[in-house]
Amino acid sequence: MLTDLHIAVIGGDARQLEVIRKLIQLDAKTSLIGFDQLDHGFTGATKYQIEELDFSDVDAIILPVPGTNHEGQVDTIFSNEKVVLTEEILKKTPEHCIIYSGISNGYLNELVKTTNRKLVQLFERDDVAIYNSIPTVEGTIMLVIQHTDFTIHGSNISVLGLGRVGMSVARSFAALGANVKVGARKSEHLARIAEMGLQPFYLSELDKEIADSDICINTIPYPILTAKTLSNVPTHALIIDLASKPGGTDFRYAEKRGIKAILAPGLPGIVAPKTAGQIVANVLVNLLKDAADAREEKK
Structure with missing residues (x-):
C-alpha cells in the first residue's frame, strides 16, 4: 500500500x-x-x-x-x-x-x-523497456501492413540496432516469414544475431546492406539513415523509425526521393x-x- x-x-x-x-x-x-x-x-x-x-x-x-x-x-x-x-x-x-x-x-x-x-x-530500466517492446512490435507490424502493398512474409527487412526493442522487432518479423538482417556495431551483438538465425552485418556496411531492403526499421537514436545512405535505398522501401525524436532518419531527403519514412516513437501509447x-x-x-x-x- x-x-x-x-x-x-x-x-x-x-x-x-x-x-x-x-x-x-x-x-x-x-x-x-x-x-x-x-x-x-x-x-x-x-x-x-x-x-x-x-x-x-x-x-x-x-x-x-x-x-x-x-x-x-x-x-x-x-x-x-x-x-x-x-x-x-x-x-x-x-x-x-x-x-x-x-x-x-x-x-x-x-x-x-x-x-x-x-x-x-x-x-x-531494462524491465520497462523489455515489457514495452511488446506493444512496440505490434504497433510496428500494424504500420508496415498499413503502408505496404506486399506481404511481410518473404520481404527483405533490415533492422538497425540490437537493443531491447531491436531484438524483439527482429525476432517477431522473422517469425512472420520475413528475411531479416540486423545491423549492429559490436561483435558480440553480431554473434547474438547469428545465434538467433538472422543475418548479421556491421553498421559500417549499411550503405551496401540496405540496397535490397523492402522495409527498414531503425531503433538507433542518432543520425544513421543519412542522405548518403538513403541514396542506396529502393524507392519502394518503407522506413519505420522507432527512435526517440527526432529519430535517426533524414526525413527531408527521404521525401525528396519518394521514400515513405515514418517517425513512430511512443507506439505503445498509441496502439x-x-x-x-x-x-x-x-x-x-x-x-x-x-x-x-x-x-x-x-x-
Whole structure:
C-alpha cells in the first residue's frame, strides 16, 4: 500500500490513467495536474491547476513518458492548460521528493541538478523497456501492413540496432516469414544475431546492406539513415523509425526521393495505452514503495 504518500501526476496521455488507477487502488493521496478536461473523474484523486497545488508535502512527481520539452512544458492531452515544470516548483517540494519520467532531456537534467532532486528515468530500466517492446512490435507490424502493398512474409527487412526493442522487432518479423538482417556495431551483438538465425552485418556496411531492403526499421537514436545512405535505398522501401525524436532518419531527403519514412516513437501509447500504462504503473509502484521504505529506515 502507498498510504500516506502524496503523489502528483502531471500531464500525460492515456497511459497515465492506468498509473492513476493504480495509485488510488493503493491508497496514495493523488493530485492531478493537466487533467481538467478528463471525461470521467477518479474517486480518490483531486484535480488542480499547477499554481494551486501545495508542493511542500509532495513525495513524488510523475511526469509523462516524454517528460518535458526543452522549455519545461509538459504534454497535457486532457487539458488546454499550459503546464510548465520550473525550478521554483521543485524547490517547494521536500528534499526527498523524487521525479519519475519515461525519458529525460537537457532541461530536465539541469532542473533536478539545480534543485538537488532525484530523477528516475523509467525507460532506462531494462524491465520497462523489455515489457514495452511488446506493444512496440505490434504497433510496428500494424504500420508496415498499413503502408505496404506486399506481404511481410518473404520481404527483405533490415533492422538497425540490437537493443531491447531491436531484438524483439527482429525476432517477431522473422517469425512472420520475413528475411531479416540486423545491423549492429559490436561483435558480440553480431554473434547474438547469428545465434538467433538472422543475418548479421556491421553498421559500417549499411550503405551496401540496405540496397535490397523492402522495409527498414531503425531503433538507433542518432543520425544513421543519412542522405548518403538513403541514396542506396529502393524507392519502394518503407522506413519505420522507432527512435526517440527526432529519430535517426533524414526525413527531408527521404521525401525528396519518394521514400515513405515514418517517425513512430511512443507506439505503445498509441496502439496499446492500457497495457503500456499498466507496465509503467506496476514498475512505479515498486519504486515508490522502495523509496518510502528507505526513508523509514533512515528515521
